[in-house]
Structure formats: structure tokens, C-alpha cells
Amino acid sequence: MRQSKLFTKTRKEAPSDEVSKNAQLLIRAGFINKEMAGVYSMLPLGLKTHEKIKQIIREEMNAIGGQEILMSSLQPKEIWENTGRWDDELVDVWFKAELKAGGEVGFGWSHEEPIGEMMKNHIRSFKDLPVYVYQFQNKLRNELRAKSGIMRGREFGMKDSYSFCDGEEQHNKIYEDTIKAYERIFERFGIADRTFMTFAPGGAFTEFSHEFQTICDAGEDYIYLNKEKNIAINEEVMSEETLQKLGVKKEELKRVKTAEVGNIFNFGLQKAKDIGLFYKNEAGEKTPVWMGSYGIGTTRMMGVLAEVMSDNKGLVWPEEVSPFKIHLILLDGKDTTDARDEAERLYEDLLSRGADVLYDDREVSAGQKFADADLIGISNRFVISDKTLSAGQIEYYSRQKGTTKMITEQELIERYV
């Protein structure tokens, strides 16, 4: 798209009440708008980035047999009362409202109960299993504090998935598949080298759950980490007993600050018993379904990327989640010049090839164009100017590597379209 048409403006300063680095950068670059503390809207650049994050997750979830659904935000009180979790004493993040038609309604902070309830219509026999569903949901949580930008909002995007299995063996297969899918996802997000599967608090059924923790100064967690042995333990379950079980010594581990970007959880049979989700197994016996749940915070992911992939000039997106793959910059700000003619021709040609391109056709100074480009952080930048025209090539700049080189139009098309 033409940057002259993009309605968002970059800003020198973020709102004074915004204390988190991720939201400051994303607001200044025109990715998000702050509606209130912990609540942000997605502007065109932010929406595109968030959709790319979702699409990577979608592809990897589909690859392991996930089926996409979308649950409602409004949830009936009754199904949460059945499992005892309607109570504000037990769940302290509920938003609730009165229905005009009478009674109360809850707003989805989690979807375990509704999805389990829904599955009663679809799971009857072992022949129906396994079932693995996921959704990209807009979660609403009545958080007391919200100072982490889009890393912990009162409203946030989340991929949550749920597995329904005929026994432990079938469950373990999906659990292991999900670990591998998550590893591929974090690889594609460009954070594999700083993200670690971590032993974390379990629940009624399992001693440990597994979290994926990314080293990040703005995180809210601490983990004990040994990179070489690939062992990570959430501080919350750090104990002599845990160390013994994992065969590691405390001296080998380093305490680092992290942000939780994913989690996987084995419910065993307990959750289905609570919900009342039973099926007939191969022996014809009525049996609770073996359940698991698996989350990745998608807006949090965007916040973490803004935190760990940025410099003093702005955002530095990895190519797969960059709002555009190509940032084409015309360096002659004037109305009609040879450089503009050439940039216009190339832009139209790229569009006709289906390229994902933001074209800075604005009549502003080179300094402002580069400052905005650095702030927005699109991974691949191509400059057309009188200088590049006379060289018969295009100047390529990698926002991640900070390197510049001259390339031909053919190279641009082959590598970046």
C-alpha cells in the first residue's frame, strides 16, 4: 500500500501514562491505539502483524490435525457454576454483567468449560476421538493492574487449543506433537534461541505443566536455566525435590527474567469429570475424556517481539511477522522526477506480482522517511533515488542486520516477492 494513504501517523512521544516499552514503541509507530489501561486497538500495521502471528500458529496447528473454531465471548453462568468456577473468590478476573432478559452472563476469560460442554454434542464413542480444536479468541480479564502494554492486557488475543483423547497414550501423542509445533512456531517468530520449555506448576492431576518462557526484561516470571543442558525450571516450582527429579544442581542454573509465551497442560481425566464429558470406550464402558489444553498469547507474542526485537530507533520485525515484507522507499520527495517514475513503475510491478509491499511515496524529507522506516521496522527496505538510478540497481537495507548492499531488480523479485 501507499504510505501516503496510510492514515496512521508516527509519533515522537507515546502517551505520558504509558509505561511499557512495547506499547510505547507500538503506539509511536502507529501499530496500536491505547483505549484505556490494558486495552489497545489494532491499527492497520498492528492488525497485519497480529494476523501474520496468527497465520503462523494456524499453519502449525493445522499441520498436527487441529481444527479451527471460534467460541463466543458471552458465557452462561450455569456451566461455570457446575465446575465451581463462577465464584469470584476462585476466579478473580471475571467480567460479569446483568442480562436485560434476567440473570447474569460472564465474559470469556477462559473457554475450558464452554468447549467441554459443547463437545458433549459431538463426542459419544472412542471412534469420535481424538478431537483437537483451537481458536483465536479475544479474551477479557478483569485484571487489577495493567502496566505491561500488550504483554498483559484486560483484553488480549490468545490461541487456545484443547485436546480430547481416548486414554493417556492417545493424549501423549498430541502433547508431544504440540511441543514440536510450538518449537516450530517460536523458530518462525525468530525467538527460538531465547525461548525454553520450562517445568512449571502442574495441577490436580500432574506435578508439572510445561511453559515456554522467552528471556525478556519486561517479563513477569523468573526461570532457572541451563542453556547447554536445555533445562529450565520456573521459580515457582524450584525446590530440592524438583532439582533431584530433573537430575540437575542449582549451581548449574542461572536465574533469568522471562515472559511466558506458551503453555501446555495435561488435565488427565479430572477436567472431564468436572464438566461431565464422558464417552463409551472400546470395551463399552462410560469413561471420562482425557483432556489437555495449550495456549499461546498472540498479542503478548507481539509485545514480546517488540520488547526483544527493537533498538533505540524503533521496532525490528523478523521477516515472517513484519507488517509488510518489503518497504520500498522513494528518496526524491518531489512530485515528478525520474526516481519517482522508476519507483512508481516498480511498485505497480511488485503489486501485480502479489508482493506484500509498503511504498513510501510521500513528499517528505529523506530524514523523516528513514526515521519512520526505522521506527516501523519492516525487515527488508529498498531505496530508489537518483543515486541508485544511475547505478542501475536498488539499495537494499536489512533492518535486522543493519547491512546495506546494492541489488538488481531481478534479485529483489526472486528473493522477496
Next chain:
Amino acid sequence: MRQSKLFTKTRKEAPSDEVSKNAQLLIRAGFINKEMAGVYSMLPLGLKTHEKIKQIIREEMNAIGGQEILMSSLQPKEIWENTGRWDDELVDVWFKAELKAGGEVGFGWSHEEPIGEMMKNHIRSFKDLPVYVYQFQNKLRNELRAKSGIMRGREFGMKDSYSFCDGEEQHNKIYEDTIKAYERIFERFGIADRTFMTFAPGGAFTEFSHEFQTICDAGEDYIYLNKEKNIAINEEVMSEETLQKLGVKKEELKRVKTAEVGNIFNFGLQKAKDIGLFYKNEAGEKTPVWMGSYGIGTTRMMGVLAEVMSDNKGLVWPEEVSPFKIHLILLDGKDTTDARDEAERLYEDLLSRGADVLYDDREVSAGQKFADADLIGISNRFVISDKTLSAGQIEYYSRQKGTTKMITEQELIERYV
């Protein structure tokens, strides 16, 4: 995808408390799940159909310069107080909740005020205009009654767009462009011949707004229609004065029941004055922005299609919004046969070509497969059986036309992939 893996089951009966035809059909076919009155979740087939509806609208909105954003569901009380619309007496569909951090928060039933407020950060000068944004939003409305299935829910999908212009002339261009875009959208939904732009109640600024009304027995509106003259008047504004203005006589009009599927609204300068959204015009004067708003209910659209495109066997999707473009049906329910081998080969070949195909590979009777296929209503059905094998062709059935013919594999690929 393989139908044997699709977790949803078709049902002979809808829930007894479901009175609307659209929800009955969509629940029975496994498109949606009823969470509570007026609240439905999207199952895989429903989500795919809804996404196709959204994608058609997205393409047409982008084509007229729309920029996609996504506002939050949570909304601060203050911006609605500024325009006097926080009051439950004035707006009777608010969901509101207490914030744990103190104060109240609203849940988005409309986004006019928040989008206008947000634009204060991006619109300063006439050079910034026009701006045209749209979103696909999950609206929440505290409706007293909810008996129309997904045609009027307490939670529903909506495309809402907003234009911000430098004066009336610029506004009129976008208004006219939107009318044409809407006409293309309803054409692609297959309902152009029963959808009419209708004179409807205006507001503080204009005498009339425009609605798009689709003839539908389950609708909640009545319009006075003359198909030949292409004149339609919402009953709410039907009067001698209106007839005179439009140069039409009451005898020429027929009263028909309709469902509102779209609306377009000219706010003039009033809305920007209320919100406090001003810019500097070319003469350097501080001026309120000329605003318009434009809606299409996306889940309602799905409901209307279910109402008007269905028969006693089930749903009948037009090709562009059919959950899959191809329904490939293997008629030999057995484990290994020549027909199965052939169907498997064709399915894998279609997948490798990127086709959008549901493959009924289940080991159930032909009768059940056809009953399910009729209920789900995918537009193009292809049958492979011993009979078609020996003929060296594939049987094609059009769900919309009800016609059958034999075609070659090459024809299938050329026309439907």
C-alpha cells in the same frame, strides 16, 4: 479435509428451545453451537463460511480504499459520557461491568465514539483526509429478546466502516463508492435479485439513511417495494411526503417482509462536533470532520443465506461462501476397494493443487452420506463409485440447481480448483 476427521456430527433434531430456522439448520448441519439464547459459537464449517463472507467484504472494502483495523471490545465510560450515550435510557443494549481497578467499563455494541476518539491522534489537516477505515468486530448487545438465531444475537459479527472527509463532496464520493461496493458484495453472496437499497430513517443531519433489505420471511422489517422502478421504502418512513419526494404512488408498491443486511449513514458534521474531532481545512480554519458510517452484519448475513438458500433437505450455499468449494464423496463405504483407491488418489491430487475440498471418506452408507451432504449444502458435489469408475468419469451434482451430469477429472480440475 477428511470428513472422517471432522469432529462435528450432523443431527436429526435441533435443540428444542431453538425456534429460528437458520439456527436450527446451522446447528443440525454442525456449523454452529448454541451457547445460550442469542449466543452461538462457530464450529469448523461455520467458521469457514463466516470467513468467506468476511473475505468477500474485505476485498470489496479494500478495492474502494478501506483500511482494516480492529477496535477493542472494552470501552471507557468517559468517551460515551461526552456524547451522552453512556445513559441506559438512551442506549438500551449496553453490557457494562465494574472494573476491579475501580470505575465502570462498557462492552462494544457500537464503535462510533471510540473510532472518532482514536482519529484525534491521526487527523489534523485536510491533507490527512479522506480516511476510510473498517473492521470485523464481535459486537455485544444486551438484547431483551433473542429468537432469530444468528440473525439477531446478543453477540454477533459485523463489518462496520467509518469515513472521515474534508467536506460534503469528498464524503459523497465515498458514500457512492460504498453503495457500489455493497451491490457487488450482495451480488457475490448470490442475493442481488432479492436485495434492495431502501430509504430508511435518517438522523439529526439527514432525512433518510439507506438500508439494504433482503426479502426474507424471517426478517424483522417491512418495506414497500417496486422492483421494476427499483424503489424501496422502509415502512418506518412510509408517508405521503416520502411518496411525493420519491415520485411514486403507494399503489405501485408492494409490502414485503425483509431482513436488513446493510446500512449506510451520513452523519454530516454533527457526529464530529459531538466527539470533538476537528481539523484544519485548506483555508486554515478549525472545522469538524464530515463523517459517515456503513455496516454489514456478517453473522446475520450467514443467517439470511441459511434462511433464503435452503430447502427441506438442508442448506444450499452459493459457491463463493460454501464452506468448501468441492464435496468429494466416495460411495463405497468399505475399507479397500478400487473406488476408494481412486477417491484417495483424486483427493490427494486435489489437495496438492490447493483445492478447497471436503472428502467424505467415512465408512457409512450411501444414504447417510447423501443426507449429510444435502444438509451441509456444499455447492459442488462429486461422487466416485464403482459405477463412475467403470464409466471413466466422475458424477457431478449441483446443490443449487439440483442437476447431475458426468464430467471428466480434467473438467473438475479446470472449473473447480
